[in-house]
Amino acid sequence: MSEPASTAPGVDQAQVSHPYYRIFGILTVLTIAEILWVYVVPHSRAMLAGGLGIMAAAKAALVALYYMHLKYESKLLWVVALFPLTLVVVMIAGFLPDALAPY
Amino acid sequence: MDTLAATLPVRKPKFFTNGKLAMWLFLGSDAMGFMGLIGAYIVLRITSPNWEDPKFDPPFGINLTAFMTFLLIVSSVTMVTALHKIGHGDRKGLLFWLGMTILGGLGFLCLQAYEWTHFLHGIHERAVEYTAETGKIAPFTNYQATFFSLTGFHGLHVSIGVVYMSCIWIRAWQGAYTEKSHSPVELVGLYWHFVDLVWIVLFTIIYLLPDSVVN
Numbered sequence: 001m002s003e004p005a006s007t008a009p010g011v012d013q014a015q016v017s018h019p020y021y022r023i024f025g026i027l028t029v030l031t032i033a034e035i036l037w038v039y040v041v042p043h044s045r046a047m048l049a050g051g052l053g054i055m056a057a058a059k060a061a062l063v064a065l066y067y068m069h070l071k072y073e074s075k076l077l078w079v080v081a082l083f084p085l086t087l088v089v090v091m092i093a094g095f096l097p098d099a100l101a102p103y
Numbered sequence: 104m105d106t107l108a109a110t111l112p113v114r115k116p117k118f119f120t121n122g123k124l125a126m127w128l129f130l131g132s133d134a135m136g137f138m139g140l141i142g143a144y145i146v147l148r149i150t151s152p153n154w155e156d157p158k159f160d161p162p163f164g165i166n167l168t169a170f171m172t173f174l175l176i177v178s179s180v181t182m183v184t185a186l187h188k189i190g191h192g193d194r195k196g197l198l199f200w201l202g203m204t205i206l207g208g209l210g211f212l213c214l215q216a217y218e219w220t221h222f223l224h225g226i227h228e229r230a231v232e233y234t235a236e237t238g239k240i241a242p243f244t245n246y247q248a249t250f251f252s253l254t255g256f257h258g259l260h261v262s263i264g265v266v267y268m269s270c271i272w273i274r275a276w277q278g279a280y281t282e283k284s285h286s287p288v289e290l291v292g293l294y295w296h297f298v299d300l301v302w303i304v305l306f307t308i309i310y311l312l313p314d315s316v317v318n
Contacts, residue, residue, distance in 0.1 A: 024180045038311050056307035060300050067179050067296040080127045088138035095146045
């Protein structure tokens, strides 16, 4: 027998259903915006990479916060989710000096 | 008042199930695997003087993969709807929406197989020309190696997700889940949203970021 579900206990599921479709709309709009940003909007290289990075991070955060319910979870699960991100930043930062050095 | 904020639950859970903690720990470790590959991709791309333009290679570039991205986003909504349905004790709703999610995953895999097939065909044709001109075996480029590593590792996760969801669908069909007891549906949802989240990152760095940005 499965454990009882623990998605936001004490919360009416009907309340949380509506934001999911709004989030879906925002994700779709952001995906279209990313494509337009690359192929339509004129900009510098830094703006292109920065804009794409911000939009991708926003989409990933929306999925994690709302679809994976991280917004409603305990701090421990936040730590579990954010720890790998911290490690990858350290790893890339460690590689970059060699990567950017002239060869 | 912000209507979006007004519809969100405000009560924080005081506990989580063992299954949910285990799934999050797994996703955390899995994320580190992806991050290792993505980190290697970023470093290789920055250091490589010649990187193929993703607009032309792989052959279907942005149109196909934008649709694949949309397909995964839709499948995330159907997954969360499935969880919502069983949260209300609607078993038929769970079966329908989870079935839609499985179809979305299968559709993604079919499109990825289509893309890979054509990409590999193009690589083979160029390799034959290279060998005819130089007499040497054409090497795999860093772009090709990282493309297949990243999309292949993600595709493996999608495949496992489809099998995982199919198992949950069968259990749901057998009546294993109720309004009060449906933790496995929630856990497979976490896994599937993670797969969607990773693709969002891959879509941006592999397909959208033009070569001119980093070189």
